[in-house]
Amino acid sequence: MNGSRVAEILQQLVRIPSVNPAFPGGTGEAELGRYVEEFLHRLHLPAERQLVAEGRFNVLGTLPGRSRRKLLLEAHMDTVQTVGMTIPPFDGTIQEGKLYGRGACDTKASLAAMLATIEVLALAGIRPEVTIELAAVVDEETTYIGVSALAERIRANAAEYIGAVVGEPTGLDIISAHKGCCRFYVDVNGVACHSSNPAQGVNAIDQTSKVLSFLSELHERRYPKSAHPLTGPPTVCVTGIQGGIAPNTVPGHCRITVDRRTVPGEEPFGVYEEMKRDLEQLADAEGLELTLSEPFVIDYAMETNQNEPIVRYLLTATQTYEPQASIQGAPYCSDASKLVRAAVPSVVFGPGHISEAHTQDEWVELSQVEQAACALRDLILSVK
Ligand SMILES: [Zn+2]
Numbered sequence: 001m002n003g004s005r006v007a008e009i010l011q012q013l014v015r016i017p018s019v020n021p022a023f024p025g026g027t028g029e030a031e032l033g034r035y036v037e038e039f040l041h042r043l044h045l046p047a048e049r050q051l052v053a054e055g056r057f058n059v060l061g062t063l064p065g066r067s068r069r070k071l072l073l074e075a076h077m078d079t080v081q082t083v084g085m086t087i088p089p090f091d092g093t094i095q096e097g098k099l100y101g102r103g104a105c106d107t108k109a110s111l112a113a114m115l116a117t118i119e120v121l122a123l124a125g126i127r128p129e130v131t132i133e134l135a136a137v138v139d140e141e142t143t144y145i146g147v148s149a150l151a152e153r154i155r156a157n158a159a160e161y162i163g164a165v166v167g168e169p170t171g172l173d174i175i176s177a178h179k180g181c182c183r184f185y186v187d188v189n190g191v192a193c194h195s196s197n198p199a200q201g202v203n204a205i206d207q208t209s210k211v212l213s214f215l216s217e218l219h220e221r222r223y224p225k226s227a228h229p230l231t232g233p234p235t236v237c238v239t240g241i242q243g244g245i246a247p248n249t250v251p252g253h254c255r256i257t258v259d260r261r262t263v264p265g266e267e268p269f270g271v272y273e274e275m276k277r278d279l280e281q282l283a284d285a286e287g288l289e290l291t292l293s294e295p296f297v298i299d300y301a302m303e304t305n306q307n308e309p310i311v312r313y314l315l316t317a318t319q320t321y322e323p324q325a326s327i328q329g330a331p332y333c334s335d336a337s338k339l340v341r342a343a344v345p346s347v348v349f350g351p352g353h354i355s356e357a358h359t360q361d362e363w364v365e366l367s368q369v370e371q372a373a374c375a376l377r378d379l380i381l382s383v384k
Contacts, residue, residue, distance in 0.1 A: 110167025
């Protein structure tokens with residue numbers, strides 16, 4: 001593996017803006033998709049577009065193997081916005097072994113490692129034991145339409161897959177379990193009146209404070225009891241609040257945004273129903289008038305058995321280059337849960353750290369990108 005070639009590929013990826021169109025200034029992934037397509041064609045490998053939405057497509061490439069058994073390498077092409085960044089987002093500047101730019105860490109470093117691996121094997125004319133599929137997908141940062149379309153496509157043949165490696169910055173740890181989420185609003189109604197005589201009304205913000213206390217109680221006392229060994233406990237966090245219309249009016253309405261993180265074994269709609277029952281009980285006990293919206297975002301937690309070949313082979317391959325690498329859980333969501341639900345055993349793996357993702361000076365350690373590429377190459381050469 002040639003480290004400067006890995007860096008060159010990553011620099012090219014970062015220089016192609018691919019901000020998700022849901023974010024300010026987002027131009028989408030199409031240009032990056034064309035880059036990946038040309039990269040594969042130059043190696044005389046088949047590459048196919050999977051149209052996901054207007055102007056947005058996944059690129060699916062294949063490095064043919066000796067058998068029909070398949071290993072999927074998946075990475076998203078989109079990034080978050082560049083607003084507030086303190087470095088040029090698309091220069092791909094290299095300084096002291098780090099490459100800077102939006103997406104450098106999340107997750108173009110993973111995509112670069114995958115492309116570099118495929119290039120090395122293709123140029124050496126190596127035909128691995130299993131067929132390698134590369135999927136560069138759209139829209140991980142918002143609604144997962146890219147991986148969802150991919151999962152639909154492979155669901156019927158899921159048994160052919162040994163597993164999938166989903167590229168995200170894990171610091172070269174192997175994430176075999178991560179959380180999911182369920183987000184919804186709670187609307188609390190009171191009675192508005194002149195605030196010179198608040199006793200005439202019912203203050204919706206005061207009422208909401210009882211909901212907030214109740215949610216804190218769940219977070220601190222109930223959820224720790226359901227901790228998962230890899231991901232830790234479920235959590236609940238109030239991420240927004242809106243209430244009041246004027247400084248001299250008792251608020252008649254207040255809305256909070258609730259972000260409930262689920263652990264493997266919990267279903268997002270199940271936890272929503274449980275929350276609804278709990279809050280309705282609270283409303284009865286405290287005389288509150290409240291309603292829950294339907295969830296506006298749900299995502300699934302995932303867990304892959306640690307004895308799955310994909311976990312064992314990848315751990316062995318990675319520890320050659322990073323002896324500290326281990327099997328971990330993560331609190332965030334990823335594309336992997338959609339593949340696991342399509343019955344493909346999946347892990348999340350890649351260079352860089354999640355703490356460096358989405359930041360104002362996003363960067364990745366180039367030595368780690370090279371290590372990831374070496375680990376993926378060894379995985380491909382060892383997996384049966
Ligand atoms: Zn990512």
